[in-house]
Amino acid sequence: MRIAVINPNTTQSMTATIADAASRVANPLTAIVPITSASGPASIEGYYDEALAVPGLLVELAKAERAGADAAIIACFDDTGLDACRALAEIPVLGICEAAIAATSFIARHFTIVTTMERSRVPIEDLVHRYGMGGRCKVRAADILVLSLEDPRSNARDRLRREIGAALRDDRAEAIVLGCAGMADLANSLRAEFGVPVVDGVAAAVKQAEALVALGLRTSKRGPYASPLPKTYSGALESFAPQVILSA
Amino acid sequence: MRIAVINPNTTQSMTATIADAASRVANPLTAIVPITSASGPASIEGYYDEALAVPGLLVELAKAERAGADAAIIACFDDTGLDACRALAEIPVLGICEAAIAATSFIARHFTIVTTMERSRVPIEDLVHRYGMGGRCKVRAADILVLSLEDPRSNARDRLRREIGAALRDDRAEAIVLGCAGMADLANSLRAEFGVPVVDGVAAAVKQAEALVALGLRTSKRGPYASPLPKTYSGALESFAPQVILSA
Amino acid sequence: MRIAVINPNTTQSMTATIADAASRVANPLTAIVPITSASGPASIEGYYDEALAVPGLLVELAKAERAGADAAIIACFDDTGLDACRALAEIPVLGICEAAIAATSFIARHFTIVTTMERSRVPIEDLVHRYGMGGRCKVRAADILVLSLEDPRSNARDRLRREIGAALRDDRAEAIVLGCAGMADLANSLRAEFGVPVVDGVAAAVKQAEALVALGLRTSKRGPYASPLPKTYSGALESFAPQVILSA
Amino acid sequence: MRIAVINPNTTQSMTATIADAASRVANPLTAIVPITSASGPASIEGYYDEALAVPGLLVELAKAERAGADAAIIACFDDTGLDACRALAEIPVLGICEAAIAATSFIARHFTIVTTMERSRVPIEDLVHRYGMGGRCKVRAADILVLSLEDPRSNARDRLRREIGAALRDDRAEAIVLGCAGMADLANSLRAEFGVPVVDGVAAAVKQAEALVALGLRTSKRGPYASPLPKTYSGALESFAPQVILSA
Amino acid sequence: MRIAVINPNTTQSMTATIADAASRVANPLTAIVPITSASGPASIEGYYDEALAVPGLLVELAKAERAGADAAIIACFDDTGLDACRALAEIPVLGICEAAIAATSFIARHFTIVTTMERSRVPIEDLVHRYGMGGRCKVRAADILVLSLEDPRSNARDRLRREIGAALRDDRAEAIVLGCAGMADLANSLRAEFGVPVVDGVAAAVKQAEALVALGLRTSKRGPYASPLPKTYSGALESFAPQVILSA
Amino acid sequence: MRIAVINPNTTQSMTATIADAASRVANPLTAIVPITSASGPASIEGYYDEALAVPGLLVELAKAERAGADAAIIACFDDTGLDACRALAEIPVLGICEAAIAATSFIARHFTIVTTMERSRVPIEDLVHRYGMGGRCKVRAADILVLSLEDPRSNARDRLRREIGAALRDDRAEAIVLGCAGMADLANSLRAEFGVPVVDGVAAAVKQAEALVALGLRTSKRGPYASPLPKTYSGALESFAPQVILSA
Incomplete structure (x- = not known):
């Protein structure tokens, strides 16, 4: 089982701390895949930072899912972009809060x-x-x-x-x-x-992610987490059009 | 009084509809400034589109405030990015919902x-x-x-x-x-x-915006809407670093 | 636009303070009509005073509506008699709280x-x-x-x-x-x-009243704010029978 | 024990129905004192009637307390004027709802x-x-x-x-x-x-009134049910000034 | 009218205190029947004691109902086993809390x-x-x-x-x-x-019990308080099988 | 890791179904220990059955903890006796609901x-x-x-x-x-x-139990889940006295 643990800020040393905590509690057969967001704030302190951490997080989530992750964890305590992540991905996504x-x-x-x-x-x-x-x-x-x-x-x-x-x-x-x-x-x-x-x-989310995967549970696509509809995205965020990001 | 009415999706024809509705109810001395976001989804349908409409919206909000707007309206019914907007701006910001x-x-x-x-x-x-x-x-x-x-x-x-x-x-x-x-x-x-x-x-928000400006009320910067702290932003969103976007 | 600002207690000096606050924020084309209740308590301090301020308030509200007011404000912070006022009047009525x-x-x-x-x-x-x-x-x-x-x-x-x-x-x-x-x-x-x-x-209510009038919104008469049914009223309050007070 | 059962509308035939229901469940030693309000609406149907039933109800409540009632019941299902009654009286007051x-x-x-x-x-x-x-x-x-x-x-x-x-x-x-x-x-x-x-x-309230009296419980005068402060009342409601109604 | 006041702990001196309080407020025609549970904890302090007071309480409740009690009171402030008691008995059961x-x-x-x-x-x-x-x-x-x-x-x-x-x-x-x-x-x-x-x-519950009996109200058997279905009970609690305890 | 899965009713065939479901999702290193209560109802249908399933459940829980279980699951969907179980045991206890x-x-x-x-x-x-x-x-x-x-x-x-x-x-x-x-x-x-x-x-609870054990989390004994105080228990439930059941 592969669990992507995505740090939605761009500070790699914090990802290292997170990866340690995740690995310490993971099952022997679970591979923890630590990921640092490539764009956005160095730390998330309040609503503004949080909103701007989401695009970078979504990119990493889409990549991780394509790379075969069975579940993903958003490793920031404000559960950054949780709803958007659940709509985008088929695999279960967990916030650490x-x-x-x-x-x-x-x-x-x-x-x-x-x-x-x-x-x-x-x-x-x-x-x-x-x-x-x-x-x-x-x-x-x-x-x-x-x-x-x-x-x-x-x-x-x-x-x-x-x-x-x-x-x-x-x-x-x-x-x-x-x-x-x-x-x-x-x-x-x-x-x-x-x-x-x-x-x-972080540790709690690893165990919950393992649990959901073992139980065969994935985000329900019936209701507000339905996959995004294909549509035009413009400007700097053009590549986030659902049909683009999902097939990239 | 100048009220920026920002359509957080990129569809200009919708901005026109919004601008009409806003102008119809505005006071004679209120200037309605309609703005269309330059990046993000063509329409906002669900959590994913919403999250990705926020960066484009924040850019327009920062521009509008610098250009002298007295208040801003987010013209999408999911009150897209409302908390991030309130943290970023000093002027009052209203959601239409x-x-x-x-x-x-x-x-x-x-x-x-x-x-x-x-x-x-x-x-x-x-x-x-x-x-x-x-x-x-x-x-x-x-x-x-x-x-x-x-x-x-x-x-x-x-x-x-x-x-x-x-x-x-x-x-x-x-x-x-x-x-x-x-x-x-x-x-x-x-x-x-x-x-x-x-x-x-849209009409309701125009009148609320006029009201807040007339009452001399602006978003309280005591608490969760405190202005974002200066910090490094990386990658594609580098220009969103608070010290950059606010002084651009 | 005419806005009746009704002080539901009988102290005229307080009405003057209220009228000042109302006038200061009103639009140039809004006429503030300050009114002092003619019967009831000199100040409203607690449930008993509040209940007995309502009849005098309703009299003034009915008069103001007949005199052409576009909206009315109840200028006491316990929103005295708000529901009864909304049932009686067709124009929008606002509490200052x-x-x-x-x-x-x-x-x-x-x-x-x-x-x-x-x-x-x-x-x-x-x-x-x-x-x-x-x-x-x-x-x-x-x-x-x-x-x-x-x-x-x-x-x-x-x-x-x-x-x-x-x-x-x-x-x-x-x-x-x-x-x-x-x-x-x-x-x-x-x-x-x-x-x-x-x-x-008081200032906030003036702006909300202006907003509702500009938006063309009046109290919905579908549901609990339906106009009172004609019926016999007896004794000292005989003149409050709906068919009487509304046609007085 | 004497329990005043006050019909806050002015329809005596309804008081008779109420008195019957009250008497049927009262203890042998309880005296049910049925009272019909002397002023206000013939029936209470909605917020407007309710507000205007209160003054007549308060008059009867003050009279009943002076006449030695041990408890009072407001016999209308919207619990007409309950808070004002509790502030005015020392004896317990119950709504039938x-x-x-x-x-x-x-x-x-x-x-x-x-x-x-x-x-x-x-x-x-x-x-x-x-x-x-x-x-x-x-x-x-x-x-x-x-x-x-x-x-x-x-x-x-x-x-x-x-x-x-x-x-x-x-x-x-x-x-x-x-x-x-x-x-x-x-x-x-x-x-x-x-x-x-x-x-x-009505029957339920009679038993609750008997219970409160037997338990020696009266409305707490600490907090929002504190007795009304003496003050000037003007106009048609002059006689409702607390110092007047309580000593009448 | 007979009211069973069941102390769900096994301390008889506490039952005596309870019985005194109950008798002091009861109507002259009410017989207070104090009962001490025969099995379980000497006092109820927390969830564990509470759960283990329930079987002894249910035994006494079934006995009291068979003996002709018109209502029952659970004389412990955590309202021990209230739902189970209401399902078991036809007579009304009250918690003192x-x-x-x-x-x-x-x-x-x-x-x-x-x-x-x-x-x-x-x-x-x-x-x-x-x-x-x-x-x-x-x-x-x-x-x-x-x-x-x-x-x-x-x-x-x-x-x-x-x-x-x-x-x-x-x-x-x-x-x-x-x-x-x-x-x-x-x-x-x-x-x-x-x-x-x-x-x-305790005093409050006595008056409520008298009230329910006078009003002719018994626990509704429609819904979650339906009488327990007959079924096998095994081991030490064999005698609690509904068909046994109700006919014992 | 050993997880006790206690069926709080006495029907062994149901325990078999439960054990199957538990084993299917357990980690390779987790031992599922299925247990059937020895006293109480054959099935739990409503409040009465539930209350009487608790003593038998507590006996099995205490035994399982003494026998070295790392966590326990109450395998009935009404989360039978959950609070009492958490007060009694040091190990984590989970309800399946x-x-x-x-x-x-x-x-x-x-x-x-x-x-x-x-x-x-x-x-x-x-x-x-x-x-x-x-x-x-x-x-x-x-x-x-x-x-x-x-x-x-x-x-x-x-x-x-x-x-x-x-x-x-x-x-x-x-x-x-x-x-x-x-x-x-x-x-x-x-x-x-x-x-x-x-x-x-059942499956969900197995994964949650594994998670809590892996995280090193046990029920907090600070507050309402403090261990029961030693005291006299009388009659049929004498052996449930905390000092007895915990040292048996």
Whole structure:
């Protein structure tokens, strides 16, 4: 089984962190195929970056499907372009936020997502509501830049820890979800430190992708995820015309 | 006052229909500036087209703001890229779905949106819930192609009429919202035919835009609509880096 | 275009404040017609006052419609008697709470209404839910008497400022809505002081009223806003029989 | 124990029906005091009638409390003026819709209210949501005039029966609530005919009123039901000033 | 009228407290029949105890119905096994949580339940949502063991008082509901101390049970509360086969 | 990895069907341990059967955990006793309804569960709401007895097919969830017949269980799933005292 794990930002070092987290939990027979988007923002912090990460992501998704991937993962916690991806591809596509929430919902009644920047809090709250967990899941921001997670001299990890402490105390969280793909390497140490389940979305999505493939389930093409209709696309995005991107 | 009315698909004839509807209701001192996106799909039918209409839309929005627009309207009923637009611009930005729903909510307790294709029904239902009208507003699809609205030989208008009839009878709708910018010219004749308020989103958005400008209100930059942070954008979308697009 | 702005309490000085706010934002061709209710409470603070302001309000609404008003505004933040007004009149009728919420929803994702007395907080929360904004809009009370807003020796404005500060800090409000018609003159100075959008409902309602008239939209008489049936009214309210009040 | 059962419309024959239903279920030691409003509409059909029934209702409520009533019931299914009544009185006040819903919620998971006119359907749906039963309770209208229930030559009862049949078949209702005080005498025969629980709100409210009195519970004056503040009332409603009506 | 009040835990002293509270509010003609479960946990603290209290409760319910009870009350605040009881019995069955919430909803808009242990908080919140009061009712835990309420040397009552104070101050509660059958004797003194309505579920349930019996209402057998189908039960629970338990 | 798949009813032939479905999708290194409850009902049809299946289920769960199971599955679609199981065990416990819903939510926006008896419809709807899918998932009953699924002479499968057809046509379902563990063998043939994803909960739960174990996630013991407190259990259920069942 081949699972494409697509980092929808263009920062390769973050893809490496993501690939590590994915590989650590994959089944022996699962091949993790890490992919970095070739166009768009270096990190996704808010609605604007998110919207502009989608074209690059769709290109990689179409390529991965043609190359034989059995499932794809969007490795950014705002589940970038999830609906467009599901409409484009036949293979199942998973967001790491939705995968993390599903896994956590099986082991805790109330939990908290800790993300990076305040401006990402509301978009993630929107996802939480969309996934039906508005009454069970809170969202907090540690007020750190996404790329600072990779900088050992920053205080990003301390701030993250402080916010986890607040979630346990003030939200009565029973478990913590790490709200950024760039935190994927921290789950184990934080679990040990705080003594509660700490869930990383990349790892969760790998297991969900394996599950869907094993169950023989693919995105239903009946309804809003019907394949895009062939039509003219103009200008810089001409090559995104469905009949072009799907046969490229 | 200058209001940019941006058609996020690339079909100029549809922009003409939209511009007519906008001009008909604008104040004498309002200049309607119709704009057609230069890149992306010829019509927006479902999630995939929608996602790929956003970059072209953002380019036109940034241009319009630099050119002195006081407000901008996204003239597609799925409120394409609304959050990204609000983050990018300082001027107020309105979707035609949200504007139509707001206006209709003042004159009816329960109403129905009639849109084109079945695959657009769920995305519009998502908007209805987001705008807090899940309990008051139903969505129906007439199962017609967007561009067929412009073809007098198609049966598109008959199907639209049939669906309005069903909404009045089965949903007990008190008013009808036309769920596609390409229907903007039909509101008056349908109102006469069915004897209930029929609301076109383009016209509604023009009046809301005028209202926000007159009230001196602009998008709050406190929270999720904070201006995008300067950062590297790579590849085909390099020019979308916030520091580039905003100063272009 | 003539817009009747009806103050449903009997305090004329408050009507003057309201009329000023309304005139300041009206289009040049809009005539603002300020009206003070002739019977009922001097201020509306809680459910009891609200219920007893309705008959006087309905009298003025019927008069205004007969006198040729194109739209009417109920200038009290609890949207006094809104449903009864919509059933009685053919012209569109707007509450200032609903108008303020609609305008603010276009420029902020989360916002806070700051009203006067604690006892008005729950009625306004009811409106917020009714208008579908329960997840986006909080309500706070500054614990001041409505009429104290007009008394320069009171500390009413200081308390209001303190509560706005708390809303920005603790609710993460992106914008503030002033929750009393008597605050209409404060929006501009508070906007300057706090650096966020501050929305006054009277001004917002004027623009919404202009919008509905320009769009040719009137209250749908299909459903719960159907015109009242002719019938006997007895006792002190005999003259409110629909066939009497509508032909008076 | 004395329970005031106030018919907020002015039709005495309906009060008689209500009084019968109330007396039939009251405890031996409970005195039912039936009261007919002296001013306002002859029947309450929609928002306009409802608003204008409130002043007459408040007068009777204040009188009843002064005369020693231990609790009061508003005997109209739209729970006319419930919030204003709770603010005015110290004794507990019950609506017949809320009482019927509470009783039915203990014996059925899903049930349907069958009311009279279509224009009353939405106001009752509003109550159902307010009382937290939106997911369990549907509302249907038999499309009959309220006063036709008293006319043996009308087909009102046949229409009511037909709508109950539809509720059982199409809503899978497990129980029926009669949605008009004027139907109070029909509960027993309909229960026999349809073989499901049929609940009359007047009877339910009598038992809830007895319960609250026995439990020593009165409306909390902490919050939105705080007693009205003394203030000037002008014009025709001068005598409704709290300090006047409460000491009259 | 005979009302079975079943304590679903096996602690007889708690049954005595419950019986006292029940008898104090019962009508003169109502016979309160207190029953202690013969098998299961000594107190119900969390989901596990609750599930294992159900078989013993069902045995007592079947016995009570055969012995002629007109209604039954489950005297534990988690409304232990309520759905199974309603399916088994023909007579109406009431939980003390649902009864307390219904009574309190008539006298306050927002209120708080104060229960014993933190682990009972979430199960009671589930009930609050099920009963449609999620927006009006908060739940707090005083962090005390259920049986410590009976120990005069414990600080259980002090902790309970402290939590009530917090509810009034921080939740703006207008009334308090005591969230444990073992608190039934405290309602009156706490009401005097705090000056707000304090509601005990046992007393509330007695009055609701009397009401349902007087109204002639029994659990609808149409839908999810249909009587259990006869079938084989094996092993230790063989005697619970519907055809056995109902005819024993 | 060892996964205990516990059939909470006592019918061994159904356990065989379940074990087959589980084994078919399990990883090569996963050992499926099928278990049949030794006490309680032969099938679970409604609330009464469900409550009485819980003790036998808890016994098997405790045994399985002591015997080294890494995770447990409750193989009945009403997610029998899920909360009690999570409180008792340290290992993760999954219901087949929640697992099926999670998997389906990744491949379809709206879907329908088709279950057996009408009386099971409401309990499953309760689960759907609890899992946050009330707006996306409908429930239908084919009106068949659970055990008739095993009888080739019954028309159970025809009825099931008819209901799936209705779900696709009338609910616009994009995928179907089989709402009974006894249907586990039908998923593949129905998928082929109807051309949409058909999801079996047993298979879905096996993959979710494997996922949780691989992710190192166990039920959080912070909050409502805290381990039961040691205490006296009396009578027939004496051996369920936490200190007894956990050390047996």
